[in-house]
Each structure stands twice: as C-alpha cells, then as structure tokens.
Amino acid sequence: MGISHLSILGAHPNVEVVGVCDTSKMVNDFLSRYGKFTCFTDYKKMLADVKPDAVVVAVPTKFHYSMIKDLLESGVHIFAEKPFCLTATQGEELVKLAAQKKVVNQIGYHNKFIGTFGEVKRLIKEGALGQVYHFVAESYGPVVIRPKQDTWRSDPKEGGGCLLDYASHVIDLINDILAPVKSVKGSLLKSIYSTTVEDAVYSLVELQNNVSGVLSVNWSDETHRKMTTSVTIEGTKGKIISDANELKVYFKDAGTPAGYNKGWTVKYITDLTPQVDFYLRGEEYSAQLDYFVDAVAGKVPNTINTFQSAWYTDKAIELIKQSVN
Template identity: 60%
Template sequence: MIKVALIGAGKMGISHLAILGAHPEVEVVGVADTTKMVTEVLSKYTNFQCFSDYNKMIEEERPDAVVVAVPTKYHASLVEKLLNEGIHVFVEKPFCLSVNDGIALTKIATEKNLVNQVGYHNKFIGTFLEAKRLIDQGAIGEILHFSGDMNGPVVIKQKQNNWRSKPEEGGGCLMDYAAHLIDLINYLVAPIANVQGAILKSFYSGAVEDSVFSLLETENHISGVINVNWSDETFRKMSTEVTIIGTQGKIIVDATELKVYFKNEINDNTNSYKNYTRGWNIKHINDFSEEVDFYLRGEEYSAQMDHFIKAVQQRVPNHINNFESAAQTDYVIDLIRNFNN
C-alpha cells in the first residue's frame, strides 16, 4: 500500500480524494485543508483523517506521496517543502507561476529521485494518445501546421471574485485554462518555442483575460495558432480540439472523437494502422479508452492517478506529465503573456 495524503480539498482535491479513496493500492493517510467546513464534513462523514495544518499532517502521517490541489500561487513553496521531505508529489496544473520555480523543482525532484507529476489529464485520454501514436509514426507525413481550439462556460457573466480572477495568483484563461491546450500541443506536435502574436482579451472578468488568441511556432519551426475562450456558453463543458495538418493527411482530435484523413492508401508494413484507410477515418473514445477500476468524471482522472501511484511503486517510468514537461508549458505561458505585454 502506498501512503498518500491530500493537501487542498477544493473541487479538484475532492475529486482526487474520491479516486484515491477507491484505489486498491492506496491508503489515504490524511487530508489537509484550511476551510473548516470542508474538513468538518470529511471528518464527520468519512474515515479520512483531517488536518487544518498540513505540516502537522506530514509530520504525523509520514506519507509516501502527496497530492497537491491548492491555488497555484502556493504550488512552488509547498512542493519544494514536500520534495525536501523526500515525498513524491502529484500537483494540479498549472505548475508554477514562475518558470524558474518550475525548473528548480524539476532539479530537486530529479536529484532526489522522487516521482513528480502534474495534472494535465488530456494525456490520459485515448483519442489524444492515438493521435500522438499516429503522428510519431509519421502517418500524416511531415507536420506543416497545427491549430488548437479550446472553449467552455467558465466565466459567462460579470462577477466572480476569487483567486481565479486574480492574475497574480494564477487566475485567468491563459494559466488556468489555455495551459491544457498548450501542454497538449507541446506533447502532440513539438515544444512551442516562439510566440509571433498574442491577444489576451477580457470579456467579463476585468482583471484577468477570458480569452487567448496566439500565433505560435514550435522548436522545429512548425507554425500554429490557438483560440481559447472560457466565456463561451454554447459549450456545455470544457472542449479541446486540435487539428494537425501534415503532408500526407490531417488529424482532427478532441476528447471524444478522432478524425483522420489520409491522402493515400497506407503502406502498412508494420500492421500498426489496421482499420485505417485512404480518406476519412472516424474513431471514437470507446475505441481507445482503457478500462479503469473506478470512474469519476472521466477515465483520464483515474488513469493519471493510477499512473502516479504506479510510478511511485516503480512499475512505470515517470515520463508522462513530469515537472519538466509542465515547466515547459509554464515557459510557453510566460512567452505568450510577455508578448502581450
């Protein structure tokens, strides 16, 4: 059994807690949160041991691993402390407010040989994984251009006053929302290295942007564009779609559907493209989603936590969503923000 503790029982924290609670190889040794009502409800109605002070929890319970789901501005100092205690860390996205903090944490985690993972759950969604597989095998030839769209109904009217509306605390559509898309493009296409244009526009929030429009270029000079708007109520929930254009075809992928167009009949010597033919190929999430032991809101949330636990058990390498890749995403966020300024 891996002893896991949670710091931060807000929306994501509670969801992680339920997944950890149902995980057969996890013993949840503590939950820390500063909201009294939350710890009170959990103490009264669950078997989790609750703490208002996470230091006390760490000291008393000595967890092997900690899941951190506190507002972004606390990530860097908290994660550093945990790593120095020799604890494996899963932290929610976005990683850090400052790129340098993220790089420093990556260094500590590597030196101490601790498992480190950030909650970019798209990399555990079957359709995106299949798109990645096709791209890496050169199925659509050389990549020419990408475009990413992300929309959802997070802020649809003028109000809201919490940390998400404060730029200095990691609020705003760029850090809190577009981060997912940037991270996904870094993964699917190649790390983004240049920003050639950026508009960060506020529709309702005032202090922070509600949308991000940007022209980008990867380190291997693939051009692309992202359109992100978290104030679009025509979307029922977060929707992320990436289009990738290659010399031999095109991929349009979101969390539920993969559409692949091949210009020519595929020369499949390795038998790795079975079921794909010339022209359009439409696949759905149920063609790829791997069964999970416990489901809450999507296979990807259980799958990412399971991956973290397996990495702690040294059963899988720690290469998906590690601090290094998340720091790379922070770096692109910084580039976009600086261009806009």
C-alpha cells in the same frame, strides 16, 4: 478539485489515505465524520505526523512553488495539479530539485490520459501525416459567462485567468503531441466579462521542431456545455482533427497505418479508452492517478506529465504573455 482526487484515491485498492489537509473546517469535519479520514489544517504538521509516501497537491497555483518545494525536501513523491508554477524560474528550480531527490513527480494535465489524444500522438510520432506544417489548438467552455466574478480565478497573482488556468491544458497537449513551444509570434489576450484577467487567448506560436500554428482559447463561450478541447494537425500526407470524444483522420493515399483508410477514418473514445476500476467525472482523472500510484510502486516509468514537461507549458505561457507587448 481536491475533493474529487480524494474520492478517487479513497476508492483506490492500492492506496491508503493517511491524511487530508484542508483549510475549511466544514470540509474537514465532513471528511473525518463520514469518511473517517484523519484531517489537518497545516500540511507541515500532516507530513510530520503521518509520514506519507506520496502527496497530492490540489491547491490554488500561487501555493504550488512553496508547498512543492517543502514536499520535495521531505522526499515524498508528488502529484500536483496544473499549471505547475506561476513563473518558469520557480518551475526550473523544482524540476532540478525533483531530479536530485529522485522522487516521482507528476502534474495533472489529464488530457494525456484521453485515448483520442493518445492516438493522435502515436500517429504523429510514427510520421503518418508526413511533414506536419500547421496546427490549430482550441479550447472553449463556459467558465466566466457573466461580469462580476470574484474568486482566485479572477486574480492574476493567484494563477487566475484563461491563459494559466484554461489555455494551459491545450498548450500542454501541443507540447506533448508535436513539440514544446519555442517562440510566440504574437498574441491577443482579451477580457470579455472579466476586468482583471483575460477571458480569451489567441496566439500564433512556433514549436521547437519549427512547426507553427494557432492557439484559440475562450473560457467565456457558453455554447459549449463543458470544456471542449480539440486539435487539428495538417501534414503533407493528411490531416487529423481530434477532440476528447472523436478522432477524425484523413489520408491522401493508401499505405496508411493499420486500422486507417485512404480518405476519412473516424474513431471514438469508446474504442480508445481503457477501463478504469473507479470512475468519477471521466476515465482520464482516474487513469492519471492510477499511473501516479503505479509509478510510485515502480510498476511504470515516471515519464508522462513530469514536472519537466509541465515546465515547458509554464515557459510557453510566459512567452505568450511577453508576446502581447
């Protein structure tokens, strides 16, 4: 989705896009002709020629490790798409290098910029649910709904498959809202239409704070018009059910946080999402790049979606893979 990152940055008042790198001649010709962008086919040449302050990396996951390493060594700030790396070892090296180089580092887990999930995190952090004892994290959508698909998404070596490409979003959300995954009790990776990768992931996981729960993700579910992610969290004082649009909270007793009642309270994304200056596909996509730009400018701390937090997700993905055998 590099083209939508470029569109958002192209419209951003505090960003000057000094170079674009793509391997497609058709894309480069279009961008230089109409958008007057300076285009490259070699990112190293781009770095040397235009000397950017920051680089957005939106390429297939298998290229992340080597490209991000090169970029870190040249000292630029980096926003990269998810998932972070293909192995936890690669990610660990980059986390250390980013810290050493003191550059802003961010991964595109856009759910963190969705108002409903932000509110869930706030409620959990203030202990509103009491002792949390169970969660269900789900994600469904229509990515692979027929046999015979042949893209990098169907190649496990390139970061394809439902676990890396799709389940990573909701794993990352749980890492952030509750705690990073500590162990995986057992997993089912099912191929539904694909032959080389899994289309569904069902997993029983335990987090670092000893809360356990269920992960249920299926990218071959066409009953959802687009990707639908939701979390259900149960605690001794109540329950939260949230997706990207709607937040439903149940409290057993009075003495709830401000804005909530005993029993059910429903809040909508419209009440919880701040305005963006340029909208394409969803507020969260603009908001995450705004945050990155502000972090580079030193206006906000670089604490959301850091390489470190994305590494926890890579690690959880590895644990899930290992738990299958």
